[in-house]
Amino acid sequence: MAKVGRPESYRPEFCELAIELGKLGKSYAQIGAAVGVARITLYEWMDRHPEFADAMKRARDLALAWWEDQAAAGIWEDREGARLNAQVWSRSMAARFPDDYREARKTELVGANGGPVQAQIVVQTGVPDPGSDLV
Secondary structure: OOOOOOOOOOOOOHHHHHHHHHHOOOOHHHHHHHHOOOHHHHHHHHHHOHHHHHHHHHHHHHHHHHHHHHHHHHOOOOOOOOOOOHHHHHHHHHHHOOOOOOOOOOOOOOOHHHOOOOOOOOOOOOOOOOOOOOO
């Protein structure tokens, strides 16, 4: 049976292009734009082409390294007084690389004096009085 639909636009040379773009700190969206496809198409290609999946993982690691290098280069003031905006850098890293740069918050519920939370279940049967809180 003949294949139906548009032919796939994937080409093996996209592997090297993805790696080169990763070296420049480019995101998956930017890599997709460079090859003329949406990001979802990149994920589909990664599912169908193991070599492309490997290249994209490598590109992501290279992009992470590029962004980390930007921070390392910008930590110290240069002669012209330019400085790294650490808050912007930190937030952009957390957004781009959440597995590596994530602020974790933990919420813990405790009862009186640090003890366990007390719960009480009241079961009533019958019809509540018209003035009761249960109406």
